[in-house]
Amino acid sequence: MVVTKDDTMEIRVSDHVVLVRQAVRKWSIELGFSLVDQTKMITAASELARNTLDYGKGGTVRLERVEEGMKKGLRLTFEDQGPGIPDLEKALTDGYTTGRGMGMGLSGSKRLVNEFDIATKVGEGTRVTITRWK
Amino acid sequence: MERIPILKMGDFLIVTIQVDMHDRLVTTLQDDLTSMISSHGSHGVLIDISSLDMVDSFIGRMIGNIAGMSRVLDAETVVVGMRPAVAITLVELGLSLDGVRTALDVEKGMILLRASTRRRLTEEDEDGRDEG
Amino acid sequence: MSKNGQGLLEVLKGQESDLLADWIKEQSGVAPRRGASIRESEVRDQCKEFLGLFQSAIRDGGADDIQGPRWGGVRELLSNLSRTRGLQGFSPSETASFVFSLKKPLFTRLGRAHAKDAEGLAEATWSANQLLDSLGLYTTEVHQKAREEVISRQQQEMLELSTPVVKLWEGILALPMIGTLDSARTQVVMESLLQRIVETGSNIAIIDITGVPTVDTLTAQHLLKTVTAARLMGAECIISGIRPQIAQTIVHLGVDLGDVTTKASLADAFAIALERTGRGVRKVRAGS
Structure with a gap:
């Protein structure tokens, strides 16, 4: 996989979630995503950015435009140094929530993208990587 | 502070969301709407989301909450103008907003609200009570 | 810059118009099927542009790595050519022959330049051969890619056509x-x-x-x-x-x-x- 463009954004306050959404929208349009794909990616980014803020106590997101053979896509990596997720399996279950959402954050955003990867360690933080191909 | 304006039109309250909503704005809207329903004694709330290009679980929950709270306060909520891409994404996300009434546009939403308040009026008339 | 690149450059220098004529003659032997054809003036322009970019790429970046940034111009020219020819109905090998047909005129000139140096000739020919092969393969790759794009677009169109609302x-x-x-x-x-x-x-x-x-x-x-x-x-x-x-x-x-x-x-x-x-x-x- 080749990264052809990248950028990193802070997620510290709730306004940053809006900025992340706007950046993801811009990048998705540049990549020529269909309207539905754009919306899915923006929504997934919004869910995960809010997770980073609420549960991870703030962090960063890295945006990358990736290419693999003929495929082009957008990869987002959300990273925080928060408390981590003690029970990952439970957190990935529909309807499970400890916060302000509807418990659809992790499990829902997984369904909105093509690739989903999560690494978490209690006391050290969480990293979620999602990719959507055009 | 930034706020989403709420218009009062007769018996109904109308909200048109036209900005990219950050979380505080969502919470404020919820507070403002419930207090206005109660102070005006409104019987219907119409939320136009045709300008929103995404609805995540947070905004989804806000919509569900508003509908639930309005119901308790004796008002009907109709959400209008959800875009196809937004609807597809919401379904994929796992939200179906059960219990929230929907319509294609503001006009059809108003018809729906009028029909439901009319029905309520007739029922109340039959009960021999007056609307005041 | 590699020694081989230097040798190639010397052969190219000063003989461009001569080489160009030979190359174009070489290509006229390859007639495309299905009536696809290109005007000779167009071929001439493309060849001329290629030779220019080819020389400057060797001068700046050597003759080894055609994926490098110095070869960007050559790659772009080839991919445009490959795409257009692909759409005009050229087969992959016909498209690649644009590059491969340069071999004969080029090798002839290398032979003349290294007339008394068999080892040098072998080396120069080998490296030029490798270079042209990779460029030729590149056109084939782009050709195929363009085809695949056409197929996937048609699939998409078929999908949309197949069910009217x-x-x-x-x-x-x-x-x-x-x-x-x-x-x-x-x-x-x-x-x-x-x-x-x-x-x-x-x-x-x-x-x-x-x-x-x-x-x-x-x-x-x-x-x-x-x-x-x-x-x-x-x-x-x-x-x-x-x-x-x-x-x-x-x-x-x-x-x-x-x-x-x-x-x-x-x-x-x-x-x-x-x-x-x-x-x-x-x-x-x-x-x-």
Whole structure:
């Protein structure tokens, strides 16, 4: 996989979630995503950015435009140094929530993208990587 | 502070969301709407989301909450103008907003609200009570 | 810069117009099939541009790494050429012959330059050969890529064509689906249905699956998701024409159609749709 463009954004306050959404929208349009794909990616980014803020106590997101053979896509990596997720399996279950959402954050955003990867360690933080191909 | 304006039109309250909503704005809207329903004694709330290009679980929950709270306060909520891409994404996300009434546009939403308040009026008339 | 690159450059320098003529002559031997043809002036321009870019690429970046940034200009020229020729009906090998036909004139000149140095000639020929091979292969790759793009675009167009959304009455749409429903097709079809609902302001959409032989779990779920999405937008879907086998499959698969309205035929669905929009069908005079 080749990264052809990248950028990193802070997620510290709730306004940053809006900025992340706007950046993801811009990048998705540049990549020529269909309207539905754009919306899915923006929504997934919004869910995960809010997770980073609420549960991870703030962090960063890295945006990358990736290419693999003929495929082009957008990869987002959300990273925080928060408390981590003690029970990952439970957190990935529909309807499970400890916060302000509807418990659809992790499990829902997984369904909105093509690739989903999560690494978490209690006391050290969480990293979620999602990719959507055009 | 930034706020989403709420218009009062007769018996109904109308909200048109036209900005990219950050979380505080969502919470404020919820507070403002419930207090206005109660102070005006409104019987219907119409939320136009045709300008929103995404609805995540947070905004989804806000919509569900508003509908639930309005119901308790004796008002009907109709959400209008959800875009196809937004609807597809919401379904994929796992939200179906059960219990929230929907319509294609503001006009059809108003018809729906009028029909439901009319029905309520007739029922109340039959009960021999007056609307005041 | 590599020694080989230097040798190539010396051969190219000062002999361009001569080389160009030989190269073009070489290419005229390769006649494309199916009447695809290119004007000679166009070929001349392309060859001239190639030689220019080729020389400066060797001068700046050596003759080894054609993927490097110095070779960007050459790559771009070749990929444009390859794409256009691909669309004009050239086969991959005909397209690649643009580069390969340069071998003969170039090697002849290398031979002349290294007339008394067999080892040097072998080395120079080998490196030039490798370079031209990789450039030729590059055109083939681009050619194939362009073809694949055409195929995937056509597939997409076919998907969109295969299922039209029709308006039955003011506020009532119908989507007659025919053929096997796979997941990708269902998705495209559903997106266009929802889009049409918005465009026409229709409250009711009838999805008729009379022409669908089988339904798998994924497709059934897509159907359900569409019904839910339409409901979120403020429209109602009716599914009609469910065959007995499909009804059995749906139940066996454990798919819950919940409170989705289903009707046996499109006619029944239409009647219900009229009723729900406050209309009806009336006989105006006694017929047979």
